[in-house]
Amino acid sequence: MKKTLIAFVTLALLASCSKKETTDGLHLTGNIKGLKNGTLYIQRIVDTSLVAIDSIKIDGNATFERDIKLDSPEMLYLFLDRGVTNSLDNNILFFAEPGNINIETNLDNFIAGAKITGSKNQELYEEYQKINSRFVEENLSLVEPRFKAIKRQDQKALDSLTKKGESNIKRKYLYATNFALNNKDHEVAPYIALAEIYDINIKFLDTIQKSMTPKVAKSLYGKKLTKYVEDLKKQQQTAASTAE
Incomplete structure (x- = not known):
């Protein structure tokens, strides 16, 4: 009886994990080498205008992680507000899709140095x-x-x-x-x-x-x-x- 109960609990946990892994949302992770302070905005185009759907405050730690509701693969933008400059090199275009996507880049070459993985599109x-x-x-x-x-x-x-x-x-x-x-x-x-x-x-x-x-x-x-x-x-x- 005890073994049956353990097996049932194990199956329930596996089912729970499976559901979490197959979620329709986007799990976005990344790192911006050299960035100490600033704000990242995740944006999408709405009626021809860029609209922020989430923001991430960077304060000492250049890594970031966010879960974004995403019903369908879509082009999103990762915008960096550096706070001290009006650099044009501040908006990474990436084709988001449900699942795990990682963006690695650096402060000096924010767009050109970006490496995006996890999205077939x-x-x-x-x-x-x-x-x-x-x-x-x-x-x-x-x-x-x-x-x-x-x-x-x-x-x-x-x-x-x-x-x-x-x-x-x-x-x-x-x-x-x-x-x-x-x-x-x-x-x-x-x-x-x-x-x-x-x-x-x-x-x-x-x-x-x-x-x-x-x-x-x-x-x-x-x-x-x-x-x-x-x-x-x-x-x-x-x-x-x-x-x-």
Whole structure:
């Protein structure tokens, strides 16, 4: 009888632990090397504005830990209020998802030095950004030559640079579309569609939206993408009816 009671209690404890481990919330941990004093704010975008959903006071101990209610994978921001400077290097973007996520960084290179682990969507987003950054850099490299061509009124050079810029944008959008389609089983797919190529031809957005797995379609960004595509279709229908 005693052994049966012990076994029952053990099973109950294991069940309790199992429930805690499979919680839908985000358990965020981290460390900011070199930070002695300051305040961390965990933020999310609400109606195009960043809104703080939690704060962490750092006073001597640079490690931090928080449990955040999270119903669906979502891009969050870890903002550092240094208190003594207006540094632009103060907001880390990370793709949060239910489970354990850790952020390790340092005070001198808060964003560039950040290492984020525990999120598959974050891993995929970083993979996407590595290639996407090349398109951004190429576009920036055209700024100075374009300015010089305008200054010397060289239309031929300007036309050539314009074509290069347009080609670069097309390749950027094609890459983003293919990346979203290849990762349709992760929430990063609809996020990229909404954040990076929202103004692409609707047929591409429609293809991404229809390719999403049921789980992703029910997520925060999956629902937003579905609504966005539906709204665009309605706008096109209205415009077509008005033109007739």
